[in-house]
Amino acid sequence: xxxxxxxxxxxxxxxxxxxxxxxxxxxxxxxxxxxxxxxxxxxxxxxxxxxxxxxxxxxxxxxxxxxxxxxxxxxxxxxxxxxxxxxxxxxxxxxxxxxxxxxxxxxxxxxxxx
Amino acid sequence: xxxxxxxxxxxxxxxxxxxxxxxxxxxxxxxxxxxxxxxxxxxxxxxxxxxxxxxxxxxxxxxxxxxxxxxxxxxxxxxxxxxxxxxxxxxxxxxxxxxxxxxxxxxxxxxxxxxxxx
Numbered sequence: 001x002x003x004x005x006x007x008x009x010x011x012x013x014x015x016x017x018x019x020x021x022x023x024x025x026x027x028x029x030x031x032x033x034x035x036x037x038x039x040x041x042x043x044x045x046x047x048x049x050x051x052x053x054x055x056x057x058x059x060x061x062x063x064x065x066x067x068x069x070x071x072x073x074x075x076x077x078x079x080x081x082x083x084x085x086x087x088x089x090x091x092x093x094x095x096x097x098x099x100x101x102x103x104x105x106x107x108x109x110x111x112x113x114x
Numbered sequence: 115x116x117x118x119x120x121x122x123x124x125x126x127x128x129x130x131x132x133x134x135x136x137x138x139x140x141x142x143x144x145x146x147x148x149x150x151x152x153x154x155x156x157x158x159x160x161x162x163x164x165x166x167x168x169x170x171x172x173x174x175x176x177x178x179x180x181x182x183x184x185x186x187x188x189x190x191x192x193x194x195x196x197x198x199x200x201x202x203x204x205x206x207x208x209x210x211x212x213x214x215x216x217x218x219x220x221x222x223x224x225x226x227x228x229x230x231x232x
Contacts (some may be wrong), residue, residue: 034221043205043223073170082228088157100145100209101170102221103160 003027006089006105012082015047019076023089023105026070030091030103033065035074038086038107047087079112086110116140120206124167126230127177127196135191135227137206147207147221148181150174156203157209165191203228 006023013019032051036044048063050056056063062075072091076083089105127133139146146214148160149216161171163181178194203226
């Protein structure tokens with residue numbers, strides 16, 4: 001089983017739609033959960049981060065973590081064409097001796113049509 | 115906003131040649147990383163670097179790879195004898211701390227160097 005699984009899409013939605021992006025993971029040691037946005041041929045840009053379980057909201061973005069199900073989500077409300085990008089989930093364990101490395105999902109390609 | 119700067123943006127090299135990818139991390143950051151992304155695949159961890167030594171490396175980071183912080187600002191990744199399968203985007207990242215107040219994970223990535231081995 002892969003450590004982090006993410007549907008690569010592509011996902012196409014009309015402008016204004018609510019977008020739901022998801023990842024599942026297998027390593028129960030993961031404690032920090034992040035969502036990155038990546039435009040073509042650019043580096044990942046941090047959108048949201050969450051420590052352990054719960055919800056976090058930032059503007060049009062909401063991140064949810066359900067550690068019991070090993071499932072994380074990112075919701076985008078009122079999606080805009082400028083949200084078109086690849087969205088990567090990433091996670092890392094709490095332990096210091098893990099070196100702080102991030103384990104990424106495959107990335108979901110999102111296209112928001114005007 | 116502070117940035118991680120990578121040069122060059124694109125490098126083409128012949129198989130078997132040595133390449134050095136360069137990065138200037140954010141100035142007050144203490145932890146440095148290299149990741150790579152083969153076209154169409156996941157972003158993969160290569161190595162982390164702290165206090166002038168490697169703190170962790172992946173199985174990808176074999177003897178042909180090395181990292182160095184030659185001065186107070188640059189962080190380099192050297193690939194000694196490039197292979198076709200080394201063709202990828204290489205991302206440098208830096209972070210202020212591994213865990214900052216347990217509420218954030220302040221990784222900043224550069225825009226990457228696209229390495230093409232021919």
